Amino acid sequence: MTTTNTLPLTSAAAVQDTPKATAEPRWVKWTLVGTALTFLTLFLILPLMVVLYGAFEAGMQVWWQAVTEPDALAAIRLTLFVLLIVVPLNAVFGVAIAWAIAKFEFRGKTILISIIDMPFAISPVVVGLIFVILLGSQGWFGPWLAEHDLRIIFAVPGIVIVILFGTLPFVARELIPLMQQQGKEEEEASLTLGASGWKTFWYVTLPNIKWGLIYGVVLCNARAMGEFGAVAIVSGRIRGETNTMPLHIEVLYNEYMFTAAFAVSSLLTGLALVTIVVKSWIEWKDERKKTSSTAR
Amino acid sequence: MRTAALKPVIPGFGLTMGFSVLYLSLLLIIPVAGLILFTLQMSWEDFWRAVSHPQVVASYKLSFLASFIGASINAVFGTLVAWVLVRYRFPGKRIIDGLVDLPFALPTAVAGIALVTLYAGTGWVGQYFEPFGIRIAYSQIGVVIALTYIGLPFVVRTVQPVLADFEKELEEASAALGANRLTTIRRVIFPAILPALLTGYALAFARAVGEYGSVIFISGNLPYRTEITPLLIVAKAEQYDYHGAAAIGVVMLGAAFILLLLINGLQWWASRRG
Numbered sequence: 001m002t003t004t005n006t007l008p009l010t011s012a013a014a015v016q017d018t019p020k021a022t023a024e025p026r027w028v029k030w031t032l033v034g035t036a037l038t039f040l041t042l043f044l045i046l047p048l049m050v051v052l053y054g055a056f057e058a059g060m061q062v063w064w065q066a067v068t069e070p071d072a073l074a075a076i077r078l079t080l081f082v083l084l085i086v087v088p089l090n091a092v093f094g095v096a097i098a099w100a101i102a103k104f105e106f107r108g109k110t111i112l113i114s115i116i117d118m119p120f121a122i123s124p125v126v127v128g129l130i131f132v133i134l135l136g137s138q139g140w141f142g143p144w145l146a147e148h149d150l151r152i153i154f155a156v157p158g159i160v161i162v163i164l165f166g167t168l169p170f171v172a173r174e175l176i177p178l179m180q181q182q183g184k185e186e187e188e189a190s191l192t193l194g195a196s197g198w199k200t201f202w203y204v205t206l207p208n209i210k211w212g213l214i215y216g217v218v219l220c221n222a223r224a225m226g227e228f229g230a231v232a233i234v235s236g237r238i239r240g241e242t243n244t245m246p247l248h249i250e251v252l253y254n255e256y257m258f259t260a261a262f263a264v265s266s267l268l269t270g271l272a273l274v275t276i277v278v279k280s281w282i283e284w285k286d287e288r289k290k291t292s293s294t295a296r
Numbered sequence: 297m298r299t300a301a302l303k304p305v306i307p308g309f310g311l312t313m314g315f316s317v318l319y320l321s322l323l324l325i326i327p328v329a330g331l332i333l334f335t336l337q338m339s340w341e342d343f344w345r346a347v348s349h350p351q352v353v354a355s356y357k358l359s360f361l362a363s364f365i366g367a368s369i370n371a372v373f374g375t376l377v378a379w380v381l382v383r384y385r386f387p388g389k390r391i392i393d394g395l396v397d398l399p400f401a402l403p404t405a406v407a408g409i410a411l412v413t414l415y416a417g418t419g420w421v422g423q424y425f426e427p428f429g430i431r432i433a434y435s436q437i438g439v440v441i442a443l444t445y446i447g448l449p450f451v452v453r454t455v456q457p458v459l460a461d462f463e464k465e466l467e468e469a470s471a472a473l474g475a476n477r478l479t480t481i482r483r484v485i486f487p488a489i490l491p492a493l494l495t496g497y498a499l500a501f502a503r504a505v506g507e508y509g510s511v512i513f514i515s516g517n518l519p520y521r522t523e524i525t526p527l528l529i530v531a532k533a534e535q536y537d538y539h540g541a542a543a544i545g546v547v548m549l550g551a552a553f554i555l556l557l558l559i560n561g562l563q564w565w566a567s568r569r570g
Contacts, residue, residue: 022467024477029384036380037392039373043445044398046420047410054413097316103306104313112316114560118324121552121559123506125526126545130331133538140330165323187306197307219400226403229508229526233533246405246509253409253513265406272401279401280394 051269054262066263074240075248075264078156079225082244086163086224091217094171099205102179103187113176116169127165128233131158154236159244162230167223171216178212179205215282222275225268328549335546338539346543355525356547358439362524363504366443371497374451375489381452382459396452399445404509411442412514434516439524442511447500454496458489491566498562502555506548 024032055063066072097116101109119127133139136153137146145152152158186208190200206213228246235242243251245268252261335343346352380386381393399407415422415432422432432438462485470480508526515522525548532541 022464022471022477022480032376033380033384033386036373036377040377040392040395042421043441043448044395046414047407047445048395048398048402050410050414050420051406054410093316093319096312096319099308100312100316104309106313112320114556115320115324117556118328121502121506121556122328123508123526123529123545123548123552125506125508125529126331126548126552129529129533129538129541129545130327132533133334133542134327134330136538138536138538140334161323165327168323184306191306201308222401226405226509228403228405229506229530232508233530246403249403249405249409258409258413261409265403265409268403268406272398272403272406275401276394276397279397280390 048269051262051265054258055266058259062259063263063266066260067267069260071240071243072248072260072264075243075245076267078159078241078243079245081156082160082163083221083224085160086167087217087221089164090167090220091171091213093168094173094175094216095209095213097172098175098179098209099201101176102182103184116172116176119166119168124162124166124227124229125233127162128230131162131165131234135161153234154238155242158234159231159242162234163224163227166227166230167220170220170223171213174212174216174219175209178209182208211282211285215279218275218278218282222272225271331542331545331549335539335542338543342539343543346540347547351519351523352525352528352544354520355523355528358436358522359505359525362436362439362443363447363501365440366447366504367497367501369440369444370447370451370500371493374448374496374500375455375493378452378455378459382456396449399448404446404507405513407445407510408442408513411445411510412438415441415514433514434518434522436522438514438516439511439522442514443504443507446507446510447504450500450503451493451496454492454499455489458492459485462488491562495559495562495566498555498559502552502559505551505555 023029067076097112100106101112132153135141135145135158139153150157152161186204187200190204191197195203226246227244228250231244231247232250235244235247237243237247237251239251245264249261249264249268252258252264338346377396381389381396412433413419415438417423417426417431417433419433425432430437432441466484466488467480470484471477475483506526508524508530511524512527515524515527517523517527525544529541529544529548532538532544
């Protein structure tokens with residue numbers, strides 16, 4: 001999942017004044033660019049256009065009605081509520097585990113890092129199933145939960161749990177390599193000068209990892225708002241109660257209310273585009289910092 | 297003197313490690329182990345019957361074959377996109393570069409309804425295939441389309457940094473020694489990006505095998521023909537057949553672990569080469 005994209009600036013500059021022997025003829029270049037763009041148009045740009053066209057085809061008023069009708073509002077509210085719990089929890093976890101891994105030596109570190117990656121490999125559908133089996137009314141802890149009047153599956157807590165599972169790696173995956181690379185000299189200096197552990201974290205570590213943390217949070221947020229397969233199993237699809245935005249879209253689509261489905265989709269698409277812009281911007285900043293520091 | 301030397305030991309190991317391990321155990325390790333234990337309660341015959349039902353076997357074939365084709369398409373076109381983004385300048389490059397991440401950022405359900413609308417017989421793209429008798433939506437081709445879409449960023453994003461870091465001098469040396477451009481690409485550049493390419497391929501494949509949201513709309517979910525394995529798990533869970541669902545889930549979990557090991561091995565190889 002490494003998405004760091006180092007130094008295209010230098011390579012772009014190199015292309016211009018390269019001798020012919022290490023460049024392709026113009027027609028080859030433009031054929032390659034054209035093929036790549038056709039491929040990306042078919043798979044990325046057209047789907048994006050379809051959503052926006054479907055959402056606004058019938059006019060702003062219809063769009064507005066679709067996103068403000070009670071069930072849509074309930075789905076938006078639920079999705080935001082889940083994000084407010086999931087993203088901070090996984091951010092705290094990411095910082096904690098990156099601190100433990102980057103600042104200390106212990107056995108089993110590689111195994112721990114591989115375990116964090118597990119949610120990327122496990123199908124979201126299997127994630128949902130796991131929690132239905134454990135916490136559902138017929139599950140292992142079902143009777144105990146029923147006794148204490150706790151409802152997790154087919155209710156909001158179940159949705160929160162499966163999304164926590166699915167988005168667990170994002171912040172940790174960004175921060176572990178970053179903090180490993182930064183080492184611990186700065187923290188040691190701060191502690192030697194008499195600062196407390198918390199103070200060191202707030203004033204030394206946190207500013208250093210700020211952008212990595214934001215990057216991880218943005219990715220975690222994007223995945224959390226769109227989680228579908230796992231939520232589909234544990235939510236029970238109770239309208240206005242346990243339908244997140246993606247589930248609401250599915251319901252609308254299956255009821256042939258295409259315009260409404262695309263209208264709600266356009267909100268998530270907007271958030272996805274914001275995610276991409278923020279992500280590209282952080283990467284661009286990172287690149288500039290790298291090139292300026294190597295130039296110095 | 298002694299206390300001063302001891303002081304700068306970084307605090308918080310107990311707290312951060314304790315919290316991390318507790319969090320991982322409660323959320324990840326115990327639940328996954330729970331699924332495995334749950335299937336261990338089944339008799340071998342029941343387990344085997346659930347995982348080898350012809351309908352389920354048909355779904356494995358589709359899921360793995362379509363993921364394989366999708367990942368292969370991405371290996372070819374992903375490398376091409378990475379090459380074009382690193383080596384050439386053209387208008388709109390920055391925007392295109394950002395858009396590659398769309399399948400990571402766009403919710404899969406949104407992608408699903410967009411793809412089916414686009415590739416259905418009346419859709420913007422599907423209408424040009426319909427007259428030739430080619431049905432994309434509600435066929436296996438549709439499944440491949442969705443799985444290609446979902447795996448698109450992986451190959452691009454693993455190959456791109458390797459290509460960007462690649463030393464131009466090696467290409468120049470190869471050209472100076474008399475190799476033509478194609479030979480240089482085949483013998484010098486391709487071996488350098490191969491570990492990254494295979495890592496991206498495996499990541500795209502792993503993601504595709506478990507994918508649900510972007511596929512179910514375009515596939516049409518016809519039994520024995522266009523049902524993917526994750527769909528069968530959902531169907532069984534909705535009918536409260538938890539044992540049947542868990543048995544298939546364990547098969548998918550096994551496949552996921554094997555792929556994870558493979559990816560770790562590939563990444564280790566790639567880092568040793570780099």
